[in-house]
Amino acid sequence: MREEQVRVLVIDDEAGLRMTIRKMLESAGHEVVEAENGRLGLEAYKKQPPDVVVTDIIMPQKEGIETIRDIRAIAPNVRIVAISGGGRNQNMDFLRIAEKLGANATLPKPFRRDELIACVEDRDLPAKGEAG
Amino acid sequence: MMTPVSLQRNWLIGAAGELASAQAWLKENFSEATWRLELLGLEEDSTAAGGARIAVRCTFQHGTDAAKFDANYLTSRATAAPPVIPVPIDPETDGDAAFADGARKILEGPEPISAGKLHFLGLDKVRAHFGDNWPKLSSRAEALVRRAIERRLSPLDVYRKTADLNFVVVFGSLSGREADLKCALIAEEITRMLVGDELGDGMLAVKTVATDLDGPEMLGRLVPSLDIAQAIEAEIEVERLQREAPPPDISNEDVSNDPLAGIQFVYRPIWDVKRSAVANFYLLPGKHLASGRSRSGDSDIPGLENIEIRRRFDQLIIHRVITDLRALHRQDRRLVISFPIHFESISTPTRRSALLDGWRTLPAECRKLGVFELVGAPEGVPQGRLAEIVNHLRAESRGVLMRVPLGTPSFRNFSDTGILAVGVELGMQTASEERVMAALKEFVANAERARLAAYLHGLRSFSLTIGAIGAGFSYVDGDSISSISDRPEEAYRFGLEDLYAQRLGL
Numbered sequence: 001m002r003e004e005q006v007r008v009l010v011i012d013d014e015a016g017l018r019m020t021i022r023k024m025l026e027s028a029g030h031e032v033v034e035a036e037n038g039r040l041g042l043e044a045y046k047k048q049p050p051d052v053v054v055t056d057i058i059m060p061q062k063e064g065i066e067t068i069r070d071i072r073a074i075a076p077n078v079r080i081v082a083i084s085g086g087g088r089n090q091n092m093d094f095l096r097i098a099e100k101l102g103a104n105a106t107l108p109k110p111f112r113r114d115e116l117i118a119c120v121e122d123r124d125l126p127a128k129g130e131a132g
Numbered sequence: 133m134m135t136p137v138s139l140q141r142n143w144l145i146g147a148a149g150e151l152a153s154a155q156a157w158l159k160e161n162f163s164e165a166t167w168r169l170e171l172l173g174l175e176e177d178s179t180a181a182g183g184a185r186i187a188v189r190c191t192f193q194h195g196t197d198a199a200k201f202d203a204n205y206l207t208s209r210a211t212a213a214p215p216v217i218p219v220p221i222d223p224e225t226d227g228d229a230a231f232a233d234g235a236r237k238i239l240e241g242p243e244p245i246s247a248g249k250l251h252f253l254g255l256d257k258v259r260a261h262f263g264d265n266w267p268k269l270s271s272r273a274e275a276l277v278r279r280a281i282e283r284r285l286s287p288l289d290v291y292r293k294t295a296d297l298n299f300v301v302v303f304g305s306l307s308g309r310e311a312d313l314k315c316a317l318i319a320e321e322i323t324r325m326l327v328g329d330e331l332g333d334g335m336l337a338v339k340t341v342a343t344d345l346d347g348p349e350m351l352g353r354l355v356p357s358l359d360i361a362q363a364i365e366a367e368i369e370v371e372r373l374q375r376e377a378p379p380p381d382i383s384n385e386d387v388s389n390d391p392l393a394g395i396q397f398v399y400r401p402i403w404d405v406k407r408s409a410v411a412n413f414y415l416l417p418g419k420h421l422a423s424g425r426s427r428s429g430d431s432d433i434p435g436l437e438n439i440e441i442r443r444r445f446d447q448l449i450i451h452r453v454i455t456d457l458r459a460l461h462r463q464d465r466r467l468v469i470s471f472p473i474h475f476e477s478i479s480t481p482t483r484r485s486a487l488l489d490g491w492r493t494l495p496a497e498c499r500k501l502g503v504f505e506l507v508g509a510p511e512g513v514p515q516g517r518l519a520e521i522v523n524h525l526r527a528e529s530r531g532v533l534m535r536v537p538l539g540t541p542s543f544r545n546f547s548d549t550g551i552l553a554v555g556v557e558l559g560m561q562t563a564s565e566e567r568v569m570a571a572l573k574e575f576v577a578n579a580e581r582a583r584l585a586a587y588l589h590g591l592r593s594f595s596l597t598i599g600a601i602g603a604g605f606s607y608v609d610g611d612s613i614s615s616i617s618d619r620p621e622e623a624y625r626f627g628l629e630d631l632y633a634q635r636l637g638l
Contacts, residue, residue, distance in 0.1 A: 013566065038595075058602035060565030063595040069636055086602070093628045094602075101636070 011041035038062030072102035391435020408627035555587035
């Protein structure tokens with residue numbers, strides 16, 4: 001369980017969501033860097049490895065599960081949080097596969113601030129209805 | 133061209149060499165410009181060699197001493213040949229004359245005969261199949277065969293029986309390739325009617341006669357021969373020898389002037405995302421160009437801008453699907469085949485009939501495994517007209533899909549028409565993946581508003597595949613999902629985990 005400030009790499013193709021996640025994490029005292037797809041995210045990781053990676057699944061250029069697999073191959077111990085709206089077809093399946101391939105935690109969209117921070121800081125997720 | 137004639141003599145020839153003999157006599161006794169010998173057709177006669185006699189007519193130019201012919205030729209032949217029939221033949225009532233007139237009009241036209249105008253249908257193996265039962269069945273079989281042939285001939289075509297279950301067909305209105313296809317359909321239907329599907333292959337002989345002979349030359353070659361079938365066999369031999377000649381050097385020229393030459397077909401498995409299965413295969417036409425590149429898809433192949441080429445192309449597709457559905461049926465494998473057909477090829481009853489004649493020879497259980505994908509429908513087709521067309525196709529298939537451009541803003545016009553799903557061929561999309569993914573989401577949303585499922589062809593990128601699934605497409609296919617095959621393969625379970633396992637080598 002983390003309490004110190006961490007550097008978080010946020011990988012998501014939606015600019016608006018990246019901004020929202022940035023605000024959530026910065027309000028908790030964490031540093032955020034962004035990438036808009038898996039290919040750029042992997043490049044950013046190699047350039048300056050973060051403490052935590054938060055990555056979407058459905059993205060152009062390079063989707064999230066492959067990105068998780070590739071990051072895990074070069075950084076076995078980095079904490080990875082997979083997030084996904086799942087689209088209209090198979091929501092939880094994406095996140096279950098992400099977990100099998102190395103994600104430490106998964107978070108279906110939409111999620112609350114306290115849920116995101118709990119995942120990033122490796123704390124227990126707050127119970128439903130509990131204020132965060 | 134001869135001046136109008138006033139003298140004609142018709143008679144039957146029943147012995148070998150008599151036609152050549154008549155021709156020789158006429159040449160010796162009359163100037164060649166004053167007479168014309170015509171083959172009218174065959175009269176069945178079990179007492180004659182070959183089972184038939186040839187009816188011939190000699191037409192003399194006005195003023196020629198035809199009585200000399202009567203006295204010196206016909207009379208002398210009367211003792212050696214069957215009785216002369218010196219009466220004019222009424223083309224309206226005499227089938228032989230009708231065939232001869234029809235064949236002459238086709239074969240004496242100004243255009244050279246293209247390969248395929250003349251076809252020989254031989255079903256001797258069918259007869260052999262019935263063995264000792266054949267005599268009891270032959271008349272009924274012949275009636276079925278004639279009906280199958282006549283159903284597919286246009287008023288410009290003629291046919292004639294040359295021997296037991298052997299027919300010659302002269303097509304007046306089709307190209308060689310169309311005639312080939314039509315004969316193949318006729319032969320398939322006849323075989324299915326007589327012996328059933330399981331013995332289909334190898335029971336038929338459909339031979340095409342004549343490569344680049346012009347009509348009068350072909351007719352001239354046919355006339356001196358006693359037996360039309362023998363003449364045709366001789367021509368087939370000529371054609372075979374021509375085919376076996378060394379091919380011309382085409383290294384510096386286009387492989388073929390026919391845009392449809394060299395068309396090949398492959399199949400892509402279609403992934404049913406919601407059911408996590410593959411049981412549907414999509415027929416994909418393609419062609420290797422002389423440049424060494426390949427083109428695939430029904431819109432990328434050069435030459436398809438021409439409407440007649442497109443219709444022939446659709447005929448090729450239907451024929452291939454018919455063949456493969458029959459094969460699957462014989463193997464007791466229930467796999468669905470989807471295939472593209474241009475909207476204009478089925479948009480009118482006449483065109484629809486021309487295209488679906490062959491389709492309807494399939495057993496109903498086979499037709500229910502075919503899915504028509506309509507491509508190239510013009511914008512703004514009235515909903516009522518679309519429903520009418522779709523309902524016609526639905527009645528004879530598993531269902532109908534409609535392919536549209538990616539940016540189509542609304543599918544309201546397709547609601548309640550019976551269309552199963554609307555879809556897109558990604559093909560050579562040049563927009564960025566970001567823009568394509570956004571467009572895919574909107575496409576599915578629009579389809580759902582019209583209560584339609586959505587399908588997607590041609591996924592090449594793994595990230596786009598995931599994007600398409602995320603967007604909500606029900607059916608997807610492409611290189612990133614599965615490789616192509618020559619024939620539809622087995623049905624199998626396939627889910628998201630299988631896709632990732634395949635991709636990541638797990």
